[in-house]
């Protein structure tokens with residue numbers, strides 16, 4: 001039976017229906033029920049529209065879009081194999097029919113209306129999305145790259161939105177494949193081939209900023225007042241924080257166990273002087289005033305509100321951060337994390353660092369004005385991250401970086417608190433949070449770093465696959481309420497976690513086709529039957 005003619009009886013739905021009518025359904029079950037109904041509706045509408053060839057008379061519909069919509073619905077119903085088969089089959093059939101059709105035939109005939117030269121790329125994007133979700137990364141990457149290549153060699157064969165999606169998705173598949181450098185190469189190519197894409201331009205700009213050569217002569221001459229006279233920290237200057245022997249943590253898998261000895265987080269003495277922090281803060285304020293109309297926003301969109309600015313957006317801070325990285329933070333990482341899990345070090349044989357910036361933000365928590373108190377539990381997209389305190393602790397109460405695995409069995413975790421100029425370095429896959437402030441403003445520099453050619457994701461995955469961790473990277477349920485404030489580090493959301501700008505954009509992109517088609521189909525649906533709402 002083909003995917004389009006399958007009878008969609010689902011015993012699960014019958015169970016949910018009786019649960020709902022008995023009033024015993026949990027919120028999670030209601031959500032599942034909604035999703036089930038939504039995808040069933042979408043599948044039945046797409047199927048009907050395809051079978052009745054609605055696209056012949058309705059210029060807003062195409063066979064390709066309806067097919068992608070049906071595939072998205074099948075995926076939503078957990079029928080991924082059918083979805084993949086449907087897309088592959090339709091792509092092949094339509095391409096065949098199109099290439100063998102007589103070019104002199106009536107242009108209004110269904111055959112020519114049903115397939116346009118850009119449809120194959122649209123099918124490929126929809127397919128690669130499914131393959132990526134199915135964790136078939138090499139196949140997904142090959143398909144997205146083929147769309148990138150096609151858009152470069154024959155721009156009229158790929159819709160601009162599909163081309164942007166292809167480059168963006170290919171970059172993210174590469175990152176999930178532990179190939180950050182490859183991702184940035186793809187985004188660079190995308191930015192060059194699609195100069196109108198803001199998304200690709202931003203990704204590329206980031207890379208250009210953090211790969212730029214160190215300023216020479218160094219920053220003091222370029223930026224008076226911005227580089228202080230703090231010494232370069234060595235291991236004996238760092239205060240280590242160890243994961244207790246009884247506590248699992250996927251980040252342990254990143255380093256050589258003998259030399260690391262479960263020390264995954266470190267607090268350093270000041271890497272910035274007070275006057276340097278004040279100067280950075282003043283530059284941020286003047287940027288917000290002149291470029292953002294005095295209003296802080298969020299560049300790193302997250303599932304909960306965070307207030308931040310990307311360092312690369314403030315030109316005066318770019319050489320400053322490069323200098324800070326090269327002179328103090330990269331050496332600090334080499335001291336704190338001497339041997340990686342693959343036996344290599346973060347230093348190349350020539351002594352230069354292999355560490356690279358993935359993201360650099362200045363994050364502001366403000367208990368009094370925008371009520372941005374905390375950041376919920378999450379892991380970073382990084383091998384190593386930093387938080388560096390940019391203002392004095394007397395300016396706020398509470399705060400600090402909370403780590404679940406540093407607190408032992410009880411689940412209360414531990415807060416590592418930094419005073420102005422001090423840095424907290426930690427392994428990105430450690431589950432952590434911005435602990436709530438209860439008063440004032442806390443300003444920090446946040447850095448997500450990776451190590452070139454070090455496949456940290458692979459080590460985390462092996463650790464998880466080996467079952468060492470149970471579900472320790474998934475749930476925030478072990479967070480314990482703070483006695484005084486009554487707020488959890490995980491926020492008010494159960495299992496709250498932060499998704500970063502790229503991840504949000506990525507999931508928006510992945511869901512966009514589905515959403516657009518659903519909206520289109522809902523309109524269609526209103527004309528044919530009332531919508532079933534739960």
Ligand SMILES: O=C(O)CCC(=O)C(=O)O
Pocket residue numbers: 363375380387400401402432433434435444446
């Ligand atoms: O506020 C903190 O100390 C943590 C910040 C953080 O984890 C992040 O920005 O990803």
Ligand SMILES: [Fe+2]
Pocket residue numbers: 378379380385432
């Ligand atoms: Fe973080």
